[in-house]
Amino acid sequence: MKLGFGGHVGRTLSALRRPRPDHFPALRSVVLAVKQRPIHAKATEFLQNNQPDWTESMHDVREAISKICSRYTDEYWLDKDNKHEFPLDLHRDLANNGWLGICMPEEYGGSALGISEATVMMQTISESGAGMTGASSIHMNIFGLEPVVKFGTLEQKKRMLTPLIQGKEKACFGVTEPNTGLDTLKLQSTAEKRGDVYILNGTKIWTSTAQIADKILILVRTTPLDQVSKPTHGLSLFYTTLDRTAVQVTEIPKLGRAAVDSNVIFFENWKVPAEDLIGEEGNGFKQIMVGMNAERVLVGAEALGLGYAALRRAARYAQERSVFGRPIGKNQGIQHPLAESWMKLEAARLMLYLAARLYDQGHSSGEHANAGKYLAAEAAFEACERAVLTHGAWAMPKNTMLRDI
Ligand SMILES: Cc1cc2nc3c(=O)[nH]c(=O)nc-3n(C[C@H](O)[C@H](O)[C@H](O)COP(=O)(O)OP(=O)(O)OC[C@H]3O[C@@H](n4cnc5c(N)ncnc54)[C@H](O)[C@@H]3O)c2cc1C
Numbered sequence: 001m002k003l004g005f006g007g008h009v010g011r012t013l014s015a016l017r018r019p020r021p022d023h024f025p026a027l028r029s030v031v032l033a034v035k036q037r038p039i040h041a042k043a044t045e046f047l048q049n050n051q052p053d054w055t056e057s058m059h060d061v062r063e064a065i066s067k068i069c070s071r072y073t074d075e076y077w078l079d080k081d082n083k084h085e086f087p088l089d090l091h092r093d094l095a096n097n098g099w100l101g102i103c104m105p106e107e108y109g110g111s112a113l114g115i116s117e118a119t120v121m122m123q124t125i126s127e128s129g130a131g132m133t134g135a136s137s138i139h140m141n142i143f144g145l146e147p148v149v150k151f152g153t154l155e156q157k158k159r160m161l162t163p164l165i166q167g168k169e170k171a172c173f174g175v176t177e178p179n180t181g182l183d184t185l186k187l188q189s190t191a192e193k194r195g196d197v198y199i200l201n202g203t204k205i206w207t208s209t210a211q212i213a214d215k216i217l218i219l220v221r222t223t224p225l226d227q228v229s230k231p232t233h234g235l236s237l238f239y240t241t242l243d244r245t246a247v248q249v250t251e252i253p254k255l256g257r258a259a260v261d262s263n264v265i266f267f268e269n270w271k272v273p274a275e276d277l278i279g280e281e282g283n284g285f286k287q288i289m290v291g292m293n294a295e296r297v298l299v300g301a302e303a304l305g306l307g308y309a310a311l312r313r314a315a316r317y318a319q320e321r322s323v324f325g326r327p328i329g330k331n332q333g334i335q336h337p338l339a340e341s342w343m344k345l346e347a348a349r350l351m352l353y354l355a356a357r358l359y360d361q362g363h364s365s366g367e368h369a370n371a372g373k374y375l376a377a378e379a380a381f382e383a384c385e386r387a388v389l390t391h392g393a394w395a396m397p398k399n400t401m402l403r404d405i
Pocket residue numbers: 172173174175176177178180181182183205206207208209262
């Protein structure tokens with residue numbers, strides 16, 4: 001994979017100057033950085049950018065994304081989540097600065113960077129305080145359309161990738177179904193070819209961003225399961241307009257990540273142009289598996305960012321909050337769980353970035369991608385839980401910031 005910077009991103013990065021501390025960050029320096037961060041601090045004031053094992057381009061991505069994310073405060077994210085409003089501003093900001101095509105081909109406006117750089121980008125967005133909300137508002141852009149990149153015709157790539165990279169169109173991803181869950185090969189939605197259209201019928205669930213998406217990448221069965229030689233055959237992939245006259249989109253209420261909607265989508269006799277079929281009919285399952293390991297690394301990186309953000313918040317609070325006559329952070333009962341979480345996050349980070357590097361170098365990276373995603377999710381969950389416990393009763397009631405009380 002090409003690692004040079006192209007397009008808009010290249011120009012943005014070359015304009016940046018980056019400080020390069022030459023020491024490896026000890027936990028102490030993390031805690032000091034945390035201590036110095038007021039609630040409205042810019043992301044660049046607290047996000048580290050001195051990992052010695054990163055390449056020049058990874059450092060540059062970190063700095064550029066930190067700068068953009070520093071414009072979005074904790075209050076912005078709380079407000080978006082409370083109002084269930086998609087963070088269109090961040091999406092636009094990243095699009096205008098050329099980031100939505102970080103891994104996409106340069107011919108269509110992308111930058112053709114590696115998964116290592118995309119991992120930095122997604123970790124940084126999440127770590128800035130945007131969390132999973134910020135990350136999942138653009139997640140689909142990074143690798144979601146990889147089947148189009150790999151299997152689409154030249155005409156399709158131009159028509160589908162260019163507006164997505166420019167931020168003019170947003171896409172969602174419809175695979176999961178209510179009756180079949182993780183057993184994708186048994187999905188029940190169908191498509192039947194009639195002339196130059198396919199007629200789609202069925203239901204999808206948990207479809208993220210369908211409230212605001214213009215397009216959908218959707219997997220349906222074109223040959224019934226009992227008529228194929230293998231269950232992996234007979235599924236087909238379409239990238240098409242989410243036609244709301246034929247598709248009913250209903251939001252599912254949920255507690256977290258509420259700014260990025262989750263939906264049930266129901267469609268009956270939905271006419272989809274045959275020109276929106278990606279690759280060969282019946283080969284859709286193989287197509288969606290492309291890039292799955294890269295996607296695992298990105299999701300892991302998003303979790304990692306969330307874990308660091310929670311830890312930073314907890315460490316700061318532990319130094320500010322005094323009970324029994326001294327800051328609670330002076331007690332080993334508070335210090336040790338947070339220090340342990342930092343170690344686990346760092347260990348997960350090493351595994352994830354190894355997986356990204358292996359992927360970029362063309363090695364099989366499945367074991368490391370899966371392991372990295374698992375370790376990052378575990379470490380992040382624990383870090384968040386410990387951050388909540390550190391805050392005691394002040395662990396952020398849903399609709400309030402501490403300053404409001
Ligand atoms: C916030 C959110 C956003 C999502 N966004 C999208 C999206 O945009 N597009 C999309 O297509 N999907 C999306 N998904 C769906 C997601 O990718 C999973 O496919 C889905 O959550 C599976 O859920 P389920 O309840 O149907 O799982 P089920 O398959 O019913 O599994 C239920 C439980 O049983 C376990 N289990 C299942 N089989 C086994 C087994 N053989 N052995 C042991 N344990 C097993 C599972 O691990 C799980 O814990 C999203 C999900 C969430 C929560």
